[in-house]
Amino acid sequence: MNFTSGADVPELLSLENIRGQLIRLEDTIIFLLIERAQFAFNHKIYEAGAFKDEIGFDGSWLEWFLFETESFHAKARRFTSPDEHPFTPLARLPQPIIKPQNFPSLLYQPAATHPSVNVNSRILNFYVEHIVPGITGVGKGKPGVVEDDGNYGSAATRDVEVLQALSRRIHFGMFVSESKFLSAPHDFIPHILSNPPNEEALAGLITKPAVEAKLLVRLANKARVYGCEMDADGRVVEVPDEEMGSRGKIDLAAVVGMYRDWVIPLTKDVEVDYLIHRLDGVPQSQIDEWMKGKKE
Numbered sequence: 001m002n003f004t005s006g007a008d009v010p011e012l013l014s015l016e017n018i019r020g021q022l023i024r025l026e027d028t029i030i031f032l033l034i035e036r037a038q039f040a041f042n043h044k045i046y047e048a049g050a051f052k053d054e055i056g057f058d059g060s061w062l063e064w065f066l067f068e069t070e071s072f073h074a075k076a077r078r079f080t081s082p083d084e085h086p087f088t089p090l091a092r093l094p095q096p097i098i099k100p101q102n103f104p105s106l107l108y109q110p111a112a113t114h115p116s117v118n119v120n121s122r123i124l125n126f127y128v129e130h131i132v133p134g135i136t137g138v139g140k141g142k143p144g145v146v147e148d149d150g151n152y153g154s155a156a157t158r159d160v161e162v163l164q165a166l167s168r169r170i171h172f173g174m175f176v177s178e179s180k181f182l183s184a185p186h187d188f189i190p191h192i193l194s195n196p197p198n199e200e201a202l203a204g205l206i207t208k209p210a211v212e213a214k215l216l217v218r219l220a221n222k223a224r225v226y227g228c229e230m231d232a233d234g235r236v237v238e239v240p241d242e243e244m245g246s247r248g249k250i251d252l253a254a255v256v257g258m259y260r261d262w263v264i265p266l267t268k269d270v271e272v273d274y275l276i277h278r279l280d281g282v283p284q285s286q287i288d289e290w291m292k293g294k295k296e
């Protein structure tokens with residue numbers, strides 16, 4: 001999101017603006033997945049210690065790529081932006097070499113910075129375990145699938161780009177939650193203050209099935225169009241959905257399944273975890289004020 005566009009806080013935090021950002025991120029994620037799908041699974045780059053002698057790093061080749069890339073980006077103040085969350089622990093990254101930008105205060109910081117709201121380790125795990133095999137055709141019993149093409153640098157470079165986009169998308173759940181909370185704080189407060197917090201009730205309040213259903217249809221259509229093949233004359237080569245994975249640029253089922261089974265559920269986990277900590281340190285007078293606004 002462009003936090004320095006001059007738009008005011010209510011405009012930046014409007015659910016319409018935030019949903020527009022999430023829709024735009026669908027394009028980014030689909031195109032980055034198409035780029036990663038050009039290379040083989042290359043399982044070795046996800047194995048901890050597989051390149052220890054070469055890189056002097058205990059983690060995997062990919063985790064080393066993340067560390068080196070995020071170290072460079074941290075110097076350029078990437079992680080001072082409220083919608084950026086590094087996979088490498090922030091304490092291990094260098095300080096920015098230029099002063100941070102003045103961003104408007106959009107999120108409630110005690111909630112936004114609570115460790116439970118950062119789900120990058122879960123994102124990395126589902127991506128390696130489920131997404132990369134799916135988009136590279138591994139484990140589907142297809143004949144002739146190359147599982148290791150030796151393009152370890154290219155594959156990891158694409159992985160870092162996909163992971164950073166997925167992390168932005170999923171942690172956008174904080175902005176969604178802040179927007180929904182401020183629009184009806186009295187609906188959320190009783191469930192946040194119950195002991196323990198009523199996570200099921202909070203999840204019920206933030207879940208919008210119609211929005212999710214429209215997303216999955218839109219996503220399949222985008223992946224079908226963005227991943228289609230064209231002949232030299234620019235004519236679309238018609239490919240059945242089920243053959244897109246082997247003949248097109250991307251496996252439609254893998255893209256839709258990723259959002260359905262991982263991206264949306266993790267986004268909602270971020271929304272709920274953010275809400276659970278939304279009242280941390282908030283004065284009782286403010287809570288009372290919010291509750292006065294309760295619809296009778």
Ligand SMILES: C=C(O[C@@H]1C=C(C(=O)O)C=C[C@H]1O)C(=O)O
Nearest residue numbers: 019176206207208211212264267
């Ligand atoms: C992001 C939102 O919150 C929830 C999560 C969604 C998602 O991850 O795409 C969509 C709808 C809601 O269930 C929203 O309401 O737009």
